[in-house]
Amino acid sequence: MSKILVTGGAGFIGSNFSNMMxxxxxxxxxxxxxxxxxxxNLNDKVKFVQGDVNKAEDLEKCGDDFDYILHLAASSSAPMFAKDMYWAYQNNVAGHIRVMEFAKKVGAKKxxxxSTSSIYGNNKTPLTEDQEVTPPNHYSVTKFTQEGASRVFNKAEGLEIIAFRFMSIYGLHEDHKKNFANLVSQFIWGMAKDETPVLYGDGTQERDFTNVKDVCQGIEKAMETEKKYGFTVFNIGTHTAINLLDLVKLINKVMGKNIEPKLIENPVKEGYVKSQLADITKVTTELGYEPTVGLEEGIKEIVENLKK
Ligand SMILES: NC(=O)c1ccc[n+]([C@@H]2O[C@H](COP(=O)([O-])OP(=O)(O)OC[C@H]3O[C@@H](n4cnc5c(N)ncnc54)[C@H](O)[C@@H]3O)[C@@H](O)[C@H]2O)c1
Structure with a gap:
């Protein structure tokens, strides 16, 4: 069986993918x-190595013969850049260079x-991979830079590289993310304690909420395909969007509650995304990806897990 290295493997998406594989x-x-x-977050079938992607010697502790490397380690959301912008840029951009060099050194196939759907900003939906983008915040600038560096690295070194622009991902193993977790999880955690969900503006902003199991499916398909792309980008989403008012209604329905959300003036003045909806034609036609977990089903899983 293939050998896989997952950086950021103890995080939300990384642990779901590592455990599944x-x-x-x-x-x-x-x-x-x-x-x-x-x-x-990790089950005991997964080997674990502690280290920093910015340090080549830490990566070398993992071994020297991986078939695939999935690089997820990052300062993983826009607010993290407010805390320490210098470090967050280094972590995402320079860390990515280290991982590309390591992948080349160990002869990984791929x-x-x-990357992130945040780089689309307020582009017209449905969002397609070929749209021109102007990343609206530091986080998405670093992800766009990772894409650019990968394109050039592929040309220069021949390493096959695939980037994913994930939409809004939710699911199990998000607890460590606390107030950085997806809104689906944050609303469920709060509403379980009868807290009022707070929505920015009028609550009509829409998101393409995608279950982490479908993200794992998309990554596995991209890993296993024999097709060669050089460097390419795939959206991973569901091609359905729901606004936050309806999300709260759906969570109420699943939990048997009737909590009204509180609407407040949007504190994010610049670049707030009004509408997110993925076009998934490329990933479905190229890789055979299909979203399988409906939002209501995904909410039920988190609610059931909370009860345990
Ligand atoms: N969750 C989403 O909705 C979403 C959407 C788009 C893109 N992404 C991207 O997907 C990836 C995974 O996101 P996530 O939601 O699982 O976040 P996460 O924060 O749970 O996972 C990131 C992991 O990387 C680790 N990490 C950070 N810096 C590191 C370093 N220098 N060396 C080694 N490990 C380091 C963290 O400890 C964490 O476990 C990130 O790159 C994120 O930017 C996530």
Missing amino acids: AEKGYDVTAFDDLSFGVKE LLFA
Whole structure:
């Protein structure tokens, strides 16, 4: 079975993917500095190495013969850049360079990594991979830079590289993210304690909420395909969007509650995304990806998990 290295493997998406692939019999090593993610997210079939992607010697501790490298380690949301912008740029951009160099050195067949749908800003929906983008915040600038660096690295070194522009991802193993977690999880956690969800503006902003299981499916398909792309980008979403008022109604329905949201003036003055909806034609036609988890089903899973 193939050997896979997952950076950011103790994080939300990384642990879901590592656990799933280890369950399927792949040889999976999760690498994480535990600055944010937690080892408890991982099952015991996954090997774990603690280290920092910015340090070549830490990556070398993982071994030297990986078939695939999935690079998810990052300062993973826009507000993290307010805390320490210099470090967050270094982590996402320079860290990415280290991982590309490592992938080349160990002769990996493919490097796959997380970009983000945030780079689309307020582009017209549905969002397509060929749209011109102007990343609206530091976080998305670093992700766009990772894409650009990958395109050039592929040309120069021949390493096959695939980037994913994930939409709004939710699911199990988000607890460590606390107030950086997806709104679906944050609303469920609060409403379970009868707290009022707070919505910015009039609550009509829409998001393409995508279950982490479908993200894992998309990554696996991109990993396993024999097709060669050089460097390419895939949207991962559901091609359905729901506004936040309706999201709160759906959570109320699943939880058997009737909590009204509170609407407040939007404190985000610049670049707030009004509408997010993925066009997934490319990933469905090229890789056979299909979203499988409906939002109501995904909410039920988190609610049931909370009760345990
Ligand atoms: N969750 C989403 O909705 C979403 C959407 C678009 C893109 N992404 C991207 O997907 C990736 C994974 O996101 P996530 O939601 O699982 O976030 P996460 O924060 O849970 O996972 C990131 C992990 O990387 C680790 N990490 C950070 N810096 C590191 C370093 N220098 N060395 C080693 N490990 C380090 C953290 O400890 C954490 O466990 C990130 O790159 C993120 O930007 C996520």
